[in-house]
Amino acid sequence: MGQYIVHSKLRNIGAQVDQQTGQHRFISDEPISGHGTDAGPNPVQYLLSSIGGCLAITANDVARKNDELELKKFDVKTSGTTTNFQDGGSAVTKIKVHVELETNLSDSDQKVFMSRVLKGCTVHNTLKNAVPIELTIN
Structure with missing residues (x-):
């Protein structure tokens, strides 16, 4: 932790x-x-870059633990759509992540690799599970 x-x-x-x-x-x-x-960058751009950065770092960690895996390319393009609401608020309402992956693995093994990456990516898991935010004001 x-x-x-x-x-x-x-x-x-x-x-x-x-x-x-x-x-x-x-x-x-x-x-x-x-x-x-x-x-x-604006805060939304930082949010989106944190997803791509976390996925890439996690992919590197997973690959380093597998001597037989050659990670030739792991490029992430993340895009987000924001929505403005009638009450004046706004939110990121859609996030798309595209990974360009090149390895020496078979297609089925690449899927296993990516599932390990997703499981280990703290930022992806945080957003997927919509962590509660505790706010205090002094």
């Missing part, structure tokens, strides 16, 4: 948010059309 902490701090520049986790710093922003400065 692991615990991750990300500190997000709104800047006074467009819609920029400074993010820090451990030694890593990055910026979230919105495009200029969304009243941002386009200095970084």
